[in-house]
Amino acid sequence: MNAPLGVILAGGQATRMGGGDKGLLLLGQTRIIDHVIARLAPQCDGLVLNANGDPARFAALGLPVAPDGMADFPGPLAGVLAGLDHAATTGHSHIVTAAADTPFLPCDLVPQLQLAGGDAGLALAASPGGRQPTFGLWPVALRGPLRQALTDGIRKVVQFTRAHDAGTATFPDDAAFFNVNTPDDLATARAMT
Structure with a gap:
């Protein structure tokens, strides 16, 4: 399987952080999203950012921005669909998704997901703490x-992927999926950096 297009999911509303873009918060000398890009980019054939609102706020990243195609913030599945739609225009057969607020994501995320995806080419990550949808x-x-599925009201990633025989790539460390939701x-x- 060729390298997938990487899709960084930043389309949420960050309500627990008080709004704004969590990925743009500083972690050390760089933004959280810069850590995500540094880990994900070498594993992918290009990156795109799924984000809603004014895309100009991400211009410094130099990434294409693909907003949700559905209204009312229906959740991460809408971001996945935006990434899939973008990938269809670039000739990619697959995408890999990662959250914009997870600065420690695994450096072997893509190869492990590809192994777990099997013939269907669909897989989710998991860690000892549970699924990482x-x-x-x-x-x-x-x-x-x-x-x-989104039109029919499906909002849970696991509900959709279970119906399509998704594989599971289990990673040994929960810290790799630590996400920044609150102050x-x-x-x-x-403290972890």
Whole structure:
């Protein structure tokens, strides 16, 4: 399988952080999203950012921005669909998704997901703490079924992927998927760097 397009999911509303873009918060001397890009980019054939609102706020990243195609912030599945739609225009057969607020994501995320994806080419990450549903390998061929599922009201990643025989790539360390949701999480992440 060729290297997938990487899709960084930043389309949420960050309500627990008080709004704004969590990925743009500083972690050390660089933004959280810079850590995500540094870990994900070498594993992928290009990156795109899934984000809603004014894309100009991400201009300094130099990445294409793909907003959700559905209204009312229906969650990460809408971001996955935006990434799949973008990948269809660039000729990629698969995307890999990662959250914009997870600065310690695994440096072997893509190869492990590809191994777990098998023939279907669909897999989610997991760690000892449980599933990590915003980290996944997704075939572009699932665009139609995913669009229909969202139209039908499906919002849970695991509910959709279970119906499509997703594999699971289990990683040994929960810290790799630590995400910054609150000010306390940001302090913890700063202590981890």
